[in-house]
Amino acid sequence: MFNSNQRTLLLKREAKYLNTQYKKGVLELCVLSMLYQRDCYGYDVSEYIAKRIDISDGTVYPILRKLKSDGLVTTYLSEESGGPPRKYYRITELGKSQYLSEKSEWLGFIKTVEELLEGDK
Amino acid sequence: MKKADFFRVLEKTLRDNHVNDIEDILSEYEDHFRFKLADGYSEEEIAAKLGDPKTLAKQFDSLIPVTEKSKSNKVIIGVGFVFADIFMAMLFILLYSWVLILAALALSSASIGICFISNINIYNLIPVMPYGCALIFSIFMLSLAVLSAVGTIYCLLYVNQLLRAYLRFHKNVFAATSGKPVYPSLAKYPQLNNKNRRRLRSVALISLTFFALSFIVGYIVCALSAGAIEFWHIWNWFI
Numbered sequence: 001m002f003n004s005n006q007r008t009l010l011l012k013r014e015a016k017y018l019n020t021q022y023k024k025g026v027l028e029l030c031v032l033s034m035l036y037q038r039d040c041y042g043y044d045v046s047e048y049i050a051k052r053i054d055i056s057d058g059t060v061y062p063i064l065r066k067l068k069s070d071g072l073v074t075t076y077l078s079e080e081s082g083g084p085p086r087k088y089y090r091i092t093e094l095g096k097s098q099y100l101s102e103k104s105e106w107l108g109f110i111k112t113v114e115e116l117l118e119g120d121k
Numbered sequence: 122m123k124k125a126d127f128f129r130v131l132e133k134t135l136r137d138n139h140v141n142d143i144e145d146i147l148s149e150y151e152d153h154f155r156f157k158l159a160d161g162y163s164e165e166e167i168a169a170k171l172g173d174p175k176t177l178a179k180q181f182d183s184l185i186p187v188t189e190k191s192k193s194n195k196v197i198i199g200v201g202f203v204f205a206d207i208f209m210a211m212l213f214i215l216l217y218s219w220v221l222i223l224a225a226l227a228l229s230s231a232s233i234g235i236c237f238i239s240n241i242n243i244y245n246l247i248p249v250m251p252y253g254c255a256l257i258f259s260i261f262m263l264s265l266a267v268l269s270a271v272g273t274i275y276c277l278l279y280v281n282q283l284l285r286a287y288l289r290f291h292k293n294v295f296a297a298t299s300g301k302p303v304y305p306s307l308a309k310y311p312q313l314n315n316k317n318r319r320r321l322r323s324v325a326l327i328s329l330t331f332f333a334l335s336f337i338v339g340y341i342v343c344a345l346s347a348g349a350i351e352f353w354h355i356w357n358w359f360i
Binding site: 041042043046050056057058059061062064065066069074075076077078079085086087088 | 148170171181305
């Protein structure tokens with residue numbers, strides 16, 4: 001059906017897709033963890049994440065929006081003296097419970113992966 | 122890529138993908154540019170670090186249809202607010218006229234006080250009395266003027282704050298129904314800083330003291346100089 005070239009291309013694309021999806025999930029978890037600690041505005045989150053993880057600065061905003069439409073975070077405006085109001089993100093109760101369960105899931109997962117990887121010795 | 126190019130591509134792709142609340146998304150990136158520019162980055166650097174606008178735009182989920190429910194909610198809230206606004210408008214007219222009345226009281230008592238001091242008696246409106254008594258009563262009227270001026274200021278601040286809080290509430294309710302971010306609600310009483318609050322309070326207390334003292338002293342002095350408790354009969358005030 002496919003020649004080998006096409007197949008590798010498809011596989012590569014698949015891998016890339018999985019990779020971005022995977023990254024997205026992890027990023028969501030990171031954003032939630034940040035918002036779990038304190039309310040932030042979008043730029044805050046973008047700076048915090050982009051400094052630690054190799055992604056482009058703009059990627060955080062779609063994630064924030066998705067979290068908002070899923071009801072995990074809400075936004076509110078805060079008046080700053082001098083300058084336009086800033087939009088802050090706050091984690092909701094639903095977001096908190098989802099974050100905590102996803103966090104323990106993730107920690108369990110990486111522990112398993114670690115054990116698996118250490119099996120090659 | 123310049124900022125304008127970045128936004129052009131971003132906005133176009135968002136529109137092509139039928140994403141809603143595009144302004145909201147754009148303002149988020151506007152903020153990003155603003156912060157980064159303030160940190161001294163060039164537009165090209167910022168755009169490069171943000172990533173390809175087309176790819177970014179594709180990461181936003183497409184149109185989430187506005188449900189019929191939220192539309193009808195909006196209508197109900199709108200109709201409710203029409204009635205609420207009529208009542209609130211009347212209330213605020215009442216409150217502002219109260220402020221006006223207080224201001225008029227302050228002005229008129231000040232002018233009576235000045236008439237007392239300068240011994241001007243327009244159309245014989247001020248009852249006859251010895252000049253000494255008139256001086257004491259001028260203090261009485263002037264302290265009343267100061268007292269009511271303080272009252273006017275405070276009431277004005279109070280009503281203004283109340284109006285602001287109501288308008289904020291109004292705005293927030295509509296923002297909340299369409300899922301937009303809301304502002305924190307405002308306090309319902311005036312937010313004076315401590316210095317001004319202390320100042321207003323001490324002015325009010327001092328003028329109140331003068332008001333009470335000059336009334337008592339004025340009465341005693343009048344009674345003594347007329348030689349009667351009901352001195353107004355001796356001076357034929359009410360004929």
